[in-house]
Amino acid sequence: MSTSPIRDDSPLASLLPRAPRCLRLAELPTPVERAPWLDGPAAEVWVKRDDASSAVYGGGKVRKLELVLGNPPHDGDAPIVSIGGLGSHHLLALALFLRPLGRTLHAWTFDQVMTPHVRTNLAVLMSCGARLWSVRSRAALPWAALGYYVWARPPQMGRWMTPGASSPLGALGFVAAGLELAQQIEAGALPRPARVYITGGSAGSSAGLLVGLALAGVGTHLRVVSAVEPLFFNSFALRGLARKTLATLRQRGLPAQGGLDGLLARAGVTWSIDHRQVGPGYAVPTPAGAAEVERSASHGLKLETTYTGKCAAALRADLESGDARGPVLLWNTHAGNELRARIEDGWERRLPPRVRALL
Ligand SMILES: Cc1ncc(COP(=O)(O)O)c(C=O)c1O
Structure with missing residues (x-):
């Protein structure tokens, strides 16, 4: 809990x-x-x-996360698995609020235009310890699911959370x-x-x-x-x-x-x-x-x-x-927080090589 x-x-x-x-x-x-x-x-x-x-x-x-992280099935210790673009505010918010709870985010991502804002969000996401399963487009997300449930099978499987909570x-x-x-x-x-x-x-x-x-x-x-x-x-x-x-x-x-x-x-x-x-x-x-x-x-x-x-x-x-x-x-509805101080050195190394090439 x-x-x-x-x-x-x-x-x-x-x-x-x-x-x-x-x-x-x-x-x-x-x-x-x-x-x-x-x-x-x-x-x-x-x-x-x-x-x-x-x-x-x-x-x-955060208004939605107060409810979904406070109740079953997302209130336990298990990682959470959810989807979004590489710069998704939903994934970022999840990673930032899960971290102090000692919990991990398993993120299925699709590519989006790599603006400076998206790059910062991705850097913070990775610095919070999120793990990525990435595909090129929204249409290819079933491949991320396959990669997750069939090939990777992390030791502690994540609890699925609806996009955007x-x-x-x-x-x-x-x-x-x-x-x-x-x-x-x-x-x-x-x-x-x-x-x-x-x-x-x-x-x-x-x-x-x-x-x-x-x-x-x-x-x-x-x-x-x-x-x-x-x-x-x-x-x-x-x-x-x-x-x-x-x-x-x-x-x-x-x-x-x-x-x-x-x-x-x-x-x-x-x-x-x-x-x-x-x-x-x-x-x-x-x-x-x-x-x-x-x-x-x-x-x-x-x-x-x-x-x-x-x-x-x-x-x-x-x-x-x-x-x-x-x-x-x-x-x-956009967060006004300045997040750059949360970026840890070497975050890029944790990216899948295909995503690193997009930076
Ligand atoms: C800044 C921002 N505003 C609004 C929305 C949309 O909210 P909803 O997904 O609840 O429609 C998002 C979704 O990611 C968002 O990042």
């Missing part, structure tokens, strides 16, 4: 008679602040600073985030946003937030800006995970309130997905996304080109076209 402290102040505790165990890995609530450089002609923009959610590694991932249990971390935002609106930290922008990959953040906003009665439009192609993230995936998340809440004692659609309609919550910022593909930087990363950096807010830069670019496009009116909230 993990030795991390347990969170006793989760908003889930007051919602659920049988709230799941939740580790205290994050510093919550995260602040909300004005972001005037993102304002449009008819909208004031606010930012939810999940980048400041942890001194170890912030961003949205986006199981219904993980998504509960973002249900809690929706409740957290409602408390901040109530306390006057920001006005109720007409729109909330969040980026989507494996759907856990957006599905959880959708349910959380509805349960808290925050009538708004959730605009989910996809970082991946429609095949990998779409309304089917988002709706499916939101429904399963709601079912998990019911199993834990949430009084029945009809289905997802009824819940959303009663709360006045609507949602849509925007795929227009994906550009040439997942993790390929786009000029619009890169420009937002640069602009926000000059105002002290760290975004990156795979997810949050593209999300800010979508927000800007919607404000300029008049599709969005204020107030608007941009949820910054």
